[in-house]
Amino acid sequence: MRVLVLGGDGFCGWPTSLYLSDRGHDVTILDNLSRRKIDVDLEVESLTPIVSVSDRIKAWREVSGREIGFVNVDLANEYDRLAALLRELRPDAIVHFAEQRAAPYSMRSAKTKRYTVDNNVRATHNLLTAIVDTGVEAAVVHLGTMGVYGYGWSGSAPIPEGYLTVKVPTPDGDLEREILHPANPGSVYHMTKTLDQLLFAFYAKNDGLRITDLHQGIVWGTQTPQTARDERLINRFDYDGDYGTVLNRFLMQSAIGHPLTVHGTGGQTRAFIHIKDTVRCIEIAIENPPQTGDKPLVLNQMTETHRVLDLAKLVSDITGAEIAYLPNPRREAEENDLAVRNDQFLALGLEPTTLSEGLLGEVTDIAGRYAHRADVRKIVARSVWRAGMETAPDLLTELPAREG
Amino acid sequence: MRVLVLGGDGFCGWPTSLYLSDRGHDVTILDNLSRRKIDVDLEVESLTPIVSVSDRIKAWREVSGREIGFVNVDLANEYDRLAALLRELRPDAIVHFAEQRAAPYSMRSAKTKRYTVDNNVRATHNLLTAIVDTGVEAAVVHLGTMGVYGYGWSGSAPIPEGYLTVKVPTPDGDLEREILHPANPGSVYHMTKTLDQLLFAFYAKNDGLRITDLHQGIVWGTQTPQTARDERLINRFDYDGDYGTVLNRFLMQSAIGHPLTVHGTGGQTRAFIHIKDTVRCIEIAIENPPQTGDKPLVLNQMTETHRVLDLAKLVSDITGAEIAYLPNPRREAEENDLAVRNDQFLALGLEPTTLSEGLLGEVTDIAGRYAHRADVRKIVARSVWRAGMETAPDLLTELPAREG
Secondary structure: OEEEEEOOOOOOHHHHHHHHHHOOOEEEEEOOOHHHHHHHHHOOOOOOOOOOHHHHHHHHHHHHOOOOEEEOOOOOOOHHHHHHHHHHHOOOEEEEOOOOOOHHHHOOOHHHHHHHHHHHHHHHHHHHHHHHHHOOOOEEEEEEEHHHOOOOOOOOOOEOOOEEEEEEEEOOEEEEEEEEOOOOOOOHHHHHHHHHHHHHHHHHHHHOOOEEEEEEOEEEOOOOOOHHHOHHHOOOOOOOOOOOOHHHHHHHHHHHOOOEEEEOOOEOEEEEEEHHHHHHHHHHHHHOOOOOOOOOEEEEEOOEEEEHHHHHHHHHHHHOOOEEEEOOOOOOOOEOOOOEOOHHHHHOOOOOOOHHHHHHHHHHHHHHOOHHHOOHHHOOOOOOOOOOOOOOOOOOOOOOOOOO | OEEEEEOOOOOOHHHHHHHHHHOOOEEEEEOOOHHHHHHHHHOOOOOOOOOOHHHHHHHHHHHHOOOOEEEOOOOOOOHHHHHHHHHHHOOOEEEEOOOOOOHHHHOOOHHHHHHHHHHHHHHHHHHHHHHHHHOOOOEEEEEEEHHHOOOOOOOOOOEOOOEEEEEEEEOOEEEEEEEEOOOOOOOHHHHHHHHHHHHHHHHHHHHOOOEEEEEEOEEEOOOOOOHHHOHHHOOOOOOOOOOOOHHHHHHHHHHHOOOEEEEOOOEOEEEEEEHHHHHHHHHHHHHOOOOOOOOOEEEEEOOEEEEHHHHHHHHHHHHOOOEEEEOOOOOOOOEOOOOEOOHHHHHOOOOOOOHHHHHHHHHHHHHHOOHHHOOHHHOOOOOOOOOOOOOOOOOOOOOOOOOO
8 A cells, every 4th residue: 555644754644654665555744744843942952862864864775775765845835845756656545633732731821722723724725635635535534532532521421433412402302413423632632633524524524535533542551563673663762841742751760760740630531542553543444534524533542540640650660760759741630431332443453562461671671771862951841822821840950879 | 791793895895884882882894905905906896986094084974973993903813903803892792794794706716716815814813812822802794604514414304503412323332412513505705704714613612702603694784773874884885707796796696687596506595694693693793792701602694595596586587687598607516405594583572674575675775776786797606616617708798778
């Protein structure tokens, strides 16, 4: 299959590109390297030392004998180059990761709010328009987020896979209607994924585009069998207050002797998935597209749910790290329950990597190994959801001496 | 009240600005004159001869003694100027008309699809971000569209005012939940208004912004008592295939001896409102904003519903015009019923202008008077919802000799 991976240099995009290449697909990456450039602005770096995209691709060629193409195109701002690429490549599937994906970054300032909306909406809409415009037959697989659903909205009912059947009262009695699950985004970033859903629904209906939207949980882990084949193939690992995600941050914090930073009570329950399962889900999705005329297919790309505090305690139990309770910079419920349906992925063959099997390896292989690269001033989250909200001071200002 | 009218030079914006000024409000218009520029590209002109915005404002000063401010700012692309203006003006209310508003234009090409999404989403999001960023206390009144709801979705139940109470099945029985009415937009333009709804919901929740979203029906009529006070104040009248709206097009067609162009069977039922009621609704909305912390207030800004074919027959009965059935360039149901709730506007004092009282005056005063300005080659709709859909040839190529 010819697969175009938009955002193929990023945290999910890179291991996906390698996995699909390894599985025999003909992969081309489109990326404007915005994720690396945002790190420049934030004055942070991936904990793991990532090499340039060209060197990554060269390394993959050396270890696998396979070619991955790369074009540096800004999906949101270079429509004509996108359309030309589609005409030339005529991909069978397009995997769309090319959006600004950090909630804290999206709430950081007027500038980052505007960038997140502009970039994400334009990227998605340019893609959809270009597919219609060029007439290519590509199916679209988009990375959404569990955050489109919000938390605690449907009581004890598990979050369904995208659509919800509700009863609408009418003068003639209740009418059953299937609706897109109501949108309850918690940040500007999450909001952009709810906008994407409406774009997808329209282009599926009006133009018959085949679209799969994957509502992913929080990804943990770093490496896949492919990224582990050479150090130059290593995946990025974000630990800073904007881009670091909760479990990976705990692992890294424990590795450097930093307290585990829990925001609020830690009673927030969230969905999780290992990066190895992410790449497998993408393959399942490109192999099982909806039909022309179908509404977008929505799958929940997650395997487990956990309370944030329970994760902190789990990491603390393994590593002995302390837990620090910090003010919550987000506007969200202190506590919530969460159950999620992921039946379709399980039926299509996903075999989940469980937290229990993967956790300790991550601590030692990645977080421990690269702990010396951490900048401890970048760990505490500083982006707040509303002006004037409290944040914590830095809990460490230099790396403690390494033991052992 | 200090009122900033975004898009105040347009078809709804101009009469609203005059009305609010006449009612004693301190009005400033922000407009980038994009509507006039699109006419340049489409090689069409308003049937009515509209003068420049500066001459309009000068004429208003002469007839009313009142000042209206004007700034030429591109809301979608000049964020810093917008923020500076808000800081300087500190408006109490901001009326937001500044979006590309023609469904056919939004479906015309990849370029106009992209322009419509970019312009409309950026305009709305820039506004919301700038209000948060500057801390001004302004309430927002936005012009939405009845088209966000779609047609025929809820059976015999009338379309509610924005929100719908549904029953969600859970293991513990049905849960009652109030949801934003599911989005069922029929064009890229209508889709942008469904995106706006999600932006509003987020900024009301996260930042406490006070937002009213007015889902307007198809506007008919041209003049208000204010625009009628001097010929230089006349409102625009669009009759071309992209920007002309159904009833005004019929009126103009009958005035020049052109067949009334009905797309498909004419069985589409739509909601309507006279421009005089539009401006009154805006006043009601700015006087009755929601409270900080409320979800967006949604009002249906319409007064009557009619089948397109019935309107054609009504105009035909009055004027003797023929009816021409043309291929429908839109992807929509051939026929639909429509009932709409507008209780809140009626309760707040709206007194609807009925079709029966206003129709004949429009035919003679506006369409008849300016019929000589029509370009008959621009009447038939050419923008299609999907490539390859059929359109009709021009039904006339020159103006017939005027009678009487």
